[in-house]
Structures are given as C-alpha cells and as structure tokens.
Amino acid sequence: MKNSIEIRQERAELIGKADTLLNLAKGESRDFSADEQTSYDGMMNNIDKLAKDIEVVERQEKLNAEIASNVTSTPSVEPKEVREYSFFKAIQGSVDGNLSGIEKEMHEEAQNEARSAGRTINGLGIPSFMLEQRADVTQTGSGIAPTNVLAFADAMREASVFDKVGANILSGLSANTNIPVTGASSVEWEGEIDAAADGGAQFGKVELNPVRLAAYVNISKQLLLQNGNAAEAAIIRDLGRAVGQKMDAAIFSTASVTGAPASLGAAASTTFTEAAYSANASIMADFVSAEQALAEAGGLEGNLSYVASPALMAELKRSAQVASVSAGVQGNLINGYPAYYTNGCTKVAGTSGDFYFGDFSKLYIGMFGGLDIMVDPYSVAVNGQTRLVLNQYMDWGVSNGAGFVKAVSLIA
Numbered sequence: 001m002k003n004s005i006e007i008r009q010e011r012a013e014l015i016g017k018a019d020t021l022l023n024l025a026k027g028e029s030r031d032f033s034a035d036e037q038t039s040y041d042g043m044m045n046n047i048d049k050l051a052k053d054i055e056v057v058e059r060q061e062k063l064n065a066e067i068a069s070n071v072t073s074t075p076s077v078e079p080k081e082v083r084e085y086s087f088f089k090a091i092q093g094s095v096d097g098n099l100s101g102i103e104k105e106m107h108e109e110a111q112n113e114a115r116s117a118g119r120t121i122n123g124l125g126i127p128s129f130m131l132e133q134r135a136d137v138t139q140t141g142s143g144i145a146p147t148n149v150l151a152f153a154d155a156m157r158e159a160s161v162f163d164k165v166g167a168n169i170l171s172g173l174s175a176n177t178n179i180p181v182t183g184a185s186s187v188e189w190e191g192e193i194d195a196a197a198d199g200g201a202q203f204g205k206v207e208l209n210p211v212r213l214a215a216y217v218n219i220s221k222q223l224l225l226q227n228g229n230a231a232e233a234a235i236i237r238d239l240g241r242a243v244g245q246k247m248d249a250a251i252f253s254t255a256s257v258t259g260a261p262a263s264l265g266a267a268a269s270t271t272f273t274e275a276a277y278s279a280n281a282s283i284m285a286d287f288v289s290a291e292q293a294l295a296e297a298g299g300l301e302g303n304l305s306y307v308a309s310p311a312l313m314a315e316l317k318r319s320a321q322v323a324s325v326s327a328g329v330q331g332n333l334i335n336g337y338p339a340y341y342t343n344g345c346t347k348v349a350g351t352s353g354d355f356y357f358g359d360f361s362k363l364y365i366g367m368f369g370g371l372d373i374m375v376d377p378y379s380v381a382v383n384g385q386t387r388l389v390l391n392q393y394m395d396w397g398v399s400n401g402a403g404f405v406k407a408v409s410l411i412a
Contacts, residue, residue, distance in 0.1 A: 004057045009084075011050040012105040018043040019100065085130070088224055088232050094124045094375040095386070106130060110370040113172065123374030123389070128172035128367060160244025161342040162251050166303030167363040167396075170208070177366055179206040179399065208366035210393035211261055215242040218385040221377075239390055248344030251363075251396060252307055254354055254406070255346075261395050264356060264363065265346070268404035270297045277410035283312050284319040287334055290357040290405040299403045302359030305338045309345035311353030311411055350412055358404030368393035 002010070021040055025032050032040060085102055093099035099107055110125025163169065170177070190196060217238050223231050250260035257263065272293040275282040287306065294300050308316075316339075317329050332339055337357070347353040374389040398404065 002057075004054055007050055007054050007057060008105065009102070011047055011054070012102050014043050014047050014050070015105065016101055018047070086232065087236055090124055090126075091373075091375050091386070091388070092224055095377050110372070113369040114372070116369075119369070119393075121372050122391075123372055125370055125372060127370040130370070160241070160248050161307055161340045161344065162244070162247050162363075162365065164340055165305045165307060165338075165360040165363075167360050167365050169365045169367065171367045172370075173208065173210075173366045173368045176210075177208040179208070179364055206364050206397040206399050208364065208395040208397060210366075210368040211259070211395050213243065213246060213260075213392045213394060214390065215239070215246060216387055216389045217242060218380050218383070218387050221384050221386055224386060235388075239388065243390065243392060245344070247365075247394075248342045250344070251365075252342055252344035252354075252356065253346055254408075261397065264398065264404060265354070265406050267398045267401040268356060268358065268406035269401035270294055270299070270358075270403075270405045272405065272407065274407055274409055277412060280315055280319045283315045283409045283411070284329075286407055286409045287316070287355070287357070290355070290407055291335060291337075293405050294357060294403075297402050299359060299400075302403070303361040304358065305340060305360055306334055306355060306357050307340050307342060307345060308355035309347040309353030310341045310343060311347045311349075312355060312409055313341050315411060352408050352410050354406065354408050356404055356406055362399045362403040363396065364399065365396040366394060368395075 018040060021032075021036060021043075025036065085106060090099065090103040090107070093103055106127055107121075107125045109127040109129075111121045113127055114121045114125065217235065219235055223235075250257040251264055253263040254265035255263065256266045270293050272286075272289045275285045275289070278285075290306075291300065294304075316334065319329070345354045345356070372391040374391070376387040376389060379387045
C-alpha cells in the first residue's frame with residue numbers, strides 16, 4: 001500500500017481534476033453530460049475512499065514512528081508535501097481566492113484540525129504535520145529522549161533555543177492536555193516484623209491549555225510575483241524566527257511574560273548562592289555550583305543542558321585558561337554539558353545575566369493544531385507590500401521544577 005504522503009498527493013490530484021470538470025460545466029452554464037456525471041461521481045467516490053485510506057495509513061505510521069523514536073537516526077528525505085508545497089503560491093491563491101492543488105489540500109487539512117480543536121481558520125491554514133519533523137537523539141551528553149522540532153521554518157533552529165535543548169514538543173494537540181507526573185516514593189529501614197511505612201507516592205500532572213501567540217511580517221508584492229525559492233525560504237525563515245524568538249523570550253524569562261504561559265524561571269525551584277563577581281572566575285564557579293545543587297536535589301540525569309544569557313558567554317570562555325585551553329569550556333560544551341545562549345534569558349546590562357541548568361526532558365511544549373496565517377493585502381498596500389499575520393496556539397509546563405536550577409550571575 002502507498003504511504004500517506006503518496007495517497008495525499010493522489011487525492012489532491014483527483015480533487016484538482018474534479019474541480020476542473022465542475023468549473024467547465026459551470027463556465028458553459030450547463031449540467032454534466034452522462035459521461036461527465038459518471039466521471040465526476042467516480043472521482044468523488046475515490047476522494048472519499050482515499051480520505052479513509054489516509055486515516056488508516058497515518059495511524060499505522062504514527063505507531064511505527066513511536067517505535068522508531070528510539071532509533072538514533074534522522075530521515076534524509078523530506079515529506080513530499082514539504083518539498084512541493086509553495087508558500088508563495090498558497091499566499092497568492094489566498095489573495096486571489098483560487099487555492100488549488102497541494103496548497104488547497106493542506107489548507108483543508110488545517111481547517112479540519114482547527115475544527116477538532118473547537119476553533120476556525122480565519123486565513124491561510126498550514127496543518128501541524130507540516131510543522132513537525134523527528135530530529136536525531138544523539139545530543140551530546142544525553143541520548144535519552146528524542147526531540148521534536150518545528151520544521152515549517154527549518155532555519156528557525158538558528159534563532160531559537162527551545163527546540164534544541166531536548167524538550168518534549170507535542171504537535172497537533174486538539175484539546176486541553178494533561179500529562180501525568182509520578183511523584184517520588186520514600187522507603188525506610190524497618191525492624192524484622194515492623195509495619196512498612198507509607199511510601200507516599202503522589203501523582204501530579206502538567207496541564208497544557210492553548211494560549212495564542214501572534215506575529216506578523218510584511219513582504220513585497222514584487223517578491224510574491226517573482227516566487228523564487230530563495231525569497232520564499234527567506235520569508236519562511238523570518239516567520240520562524242519571529243515565533244522562535246518570542247517563545248524563547250517567554251520560556252527562559254526570569255518572571256512570566258504577560259499573556260504567555262508560565263516561564264521556566266517561575267517554575268525552577270532548585271537554587272544556590274551565587275558567587276561574588278571575580279573576573280574570569282565567578283561565572284564558571286556558578287555553573288559548577290549549579291551542577292552541585294542539581295546533584296544534591298537528585299536531578300543530575302536526563303537531557304541536561306545549560307541555557308544562558310549571552311552576557312555570560314565571553315567570561316565563560318575566558319575563564320580557567322590553562323596553556324590556552326579552557327579547562328571547563330570545550331566548544332559548545334561546559335563541563336561536558338551542551339550550552340546554548342539566548343536573549344530570552346533575563347539580563348541587566350553591565351550587571352548580571354541569568355542561566356538555567358537542568359533536565360530539559362521535563363519541559364513539555366504543546367502545539368495546538370497548525371498555523372493560521374491571515375493574508376492581508378491592504379494594510380500596507382501603499383508600500384507595495386502584503387502583510388502576513390500568524391496565529392499559533394501553544395502552551396508549556398515542567399513536570400518537576402526541582403529538575404531545573406535558575407541562577408543570576410554577576411558580570412561586574
């Protein structure tokens with residue numbers, strides 16, 4: 001049997017043929033001929049059948065993907081839709097009101113997703129399966145949890161951190177989602193015939209409820225007409241960066257951002273006393289103390305990484321120089337753990353910069369449905385531009401705040 005991608009393509013082609021046949025009869029102000037009616041009915045039956053085939057095959061592919069998620073390999077071939085789908089063609093079709101082919105098929109898929117989540121698509125829809133790909137799990141320092149990253153804007157990874165650190169990204173959610181969390185049990189030494197004590201295991205949950213994130217980008221109408229691959233990639237990258245930077249700023253902020261889900265800074269509960277500033281020494285000392293604090297909390301395992309403000313980077317790389325080789329910093333590793341830098345981490349210019357250290361497999365990010373992109377050709381028409389307004393619904397939370405250390409390191 002064909003895979004879901006091939007079946008979707010076949011269905012999209014049939015929809016296009018049926019649409020052409022219908023428009024022909026409409027254009028001539030007549031009913032179908034007997035042969036045309038037979039042909040049209042046959043295509044409709046096949047379109048319905050293929051829709052059911054897609055459901056069956058995608059269910060099996062999802063099960064296969066769950067099994068394959070433990071294999072440390074990355075698919076080398078993109079889904080056919082992602083390769084053939086033209087973002088510019090979809091935008092132009094939305095403006096002209098004549099979406100067709102794979103672009104129309106993907107828009108309809110996004111509409112179906114939105115309906116299942118109890119909302120509507122007000123612009124151009126992009127379904128969630130086009131926003132997700134499976135990345136490899138060979139993260140330096142940890143191969144425990146596979147990482148899902150957003151693939152609508154592949155270059156988004158160059159501008160954001162949340163999708164690099166090994167968080168659990170759950171795409172295509174259609175309703176409020178609760179993730180059960182098992183609490184810690186306790187054991188005690190007891191006498192030969194004494195009653196065992198209650199272990200006290202408690203179950204909690206991470207609650208994910210959709211919160212709206214919006215962004216916009218203006219693009220030249222001339223650029224749309226040229227429809228070049230490089231220009232299209234640049235626009236997608238710009239949209240991706242807009243979303244990625246906003247998410248980083250909300251996730252890694254010390255205090256929760258108004259309107260956004262609670263930040264990691266508000267959830268992280270393991271702390272230590274930061275060192276007084278000492279040039280090229282105190283920040284590295286803070287990073288080592290963070291590891292100690294997490295170890296003492298019983299959390300020194302999992303997808304461990306540092307995420308830090310760029311304000312700390314220079315001093316970290318100058319610290320502990322021995323024969324021109326840093327004892328603690330090797331490339332993008334600090335004390336053997338991956339380190340990422342983002343302006344999402346709070347900083348006070350000339351005074352301090354924040355960082356986190358922890359098991360990022362305890363961070364869950366839920367993406368509800370696909371993207372809704374309103375194509376607005378009027379607001380900036382005087383500048384010869386079209387405005388794209390992006391809406392995405394998401395939420396995030398941590399399963400155990402004690403699995404993260406948040407620190408404020410002095411830089412002066």
